[in-house]
Amino acid sequence: MKILCWNTDDAVWAHWLKIVPAIAELVRVDSLEASRRALIESQQTFQYCFVYLADETFSSQVEEVVALKSEFLDHNMVVFPNQASQQAALRLFSIGVNGQCAPYIGEEQLSLVLSVIDSGEIWGGKAFIQQLISQSAEQINQPSVQMDGLSEREMDVARYIAEGLSNKQVATQMAITERTVKAHLTSIFKKTETRDRLALALKAKSHFLVQ
Template identity: 65%
Template sequence: MRILCWNTDETVWRHWNRIVGSEVVLVRVTQWSQMLEALQSEDGSFRYCFIYLDNENFSERVELVVSLRASHPQQKMIVFPNQASQQAALRLFSVGVSGQCAPYIGEEQLKLVLSVVESGEIWGGKAFIQQLIMQSAFAMNSGDAELDGLSDREQDVARRIGKGLSNKQIANDMDITERTVKAHLTAIFKKTNTKDRLSLALMVQKSHAMH
């Protein structure tokens, strides 16, 4: 597995090399232009992008990640911010970033993160994701999409997404399979013009707040 890493910090870079498994090849770039070139020349050959966000020009770097998501929507990206910013996290998750981790994450924790992201879930710590979902929905621009076009079953799934439940929890709650949950979510994303479960959750929260 090859992972493209934008990392400008030598200490953090050495740490990442220590904690990844032997089957992982980290490819490092230190300039944003190199990041773009690598993805354009080998688009699809990197399983993940690891992006270290240091304190210098932090907000600008967040926006660079947003632009990268727009140009490479299929690429899984995990950010490693050097400062805690709920606003930045909401911005990044809203455009489809797969996870957020501490730069000095432990070996076992990283394995768990990759496992969760690989299954299609968002990683940011369960409590943090729940916190994001429960925030006032005006922080997101949900567009003109409506939930009214969903079937009763799809609305049941959407409501549970709004509560922060995982696919497994929804399946158990509704007595259906996880595969069925995923099928419902695919249809829901299409009908509501949302890109991921966080966007959908915020839309659900907004809808409830208006009624």
């Protein structure tokens, strides 16, 4: 497992070296351009991209991460912000960032994060994601895409996603397999012109609120 690490803090870097899985190979870079170059040259060999968001460059780096993720949509990207910012978190999750963690996350917790992301979920904690959805649903200024084209089952999936449920929880609620849930999500993303579950959750939340 190779992990690209955009990290300019020596203390955080030393911590990451201690907690990553033993099989992991970490490659350290210090800028957007270095990250982009490494991802282009890697030919898909990096399983994850970790980004430490430092205080002094926080706002500008958030936008750089947005640019990087937009260019490399298929790469799993996890951010480690050194400050709490719900606005930044919403910005990052909405463009497809896969997870957000504390810079000094523990070894067992990181293993859980990577497992969740590998299963196709977003890591941020259900309460955190639900808070983002609740506070942001009415702030979305994008033109609304009608959800009336969804089938009854797809509408049920969308409703559960808006409630913050994972694929496994949706499968349990609907008495179907996780594979079927993923198939429904693929269809829903296409029909609603969304590309990740957070964007879908926000759109679905707004849809159900006005019904």
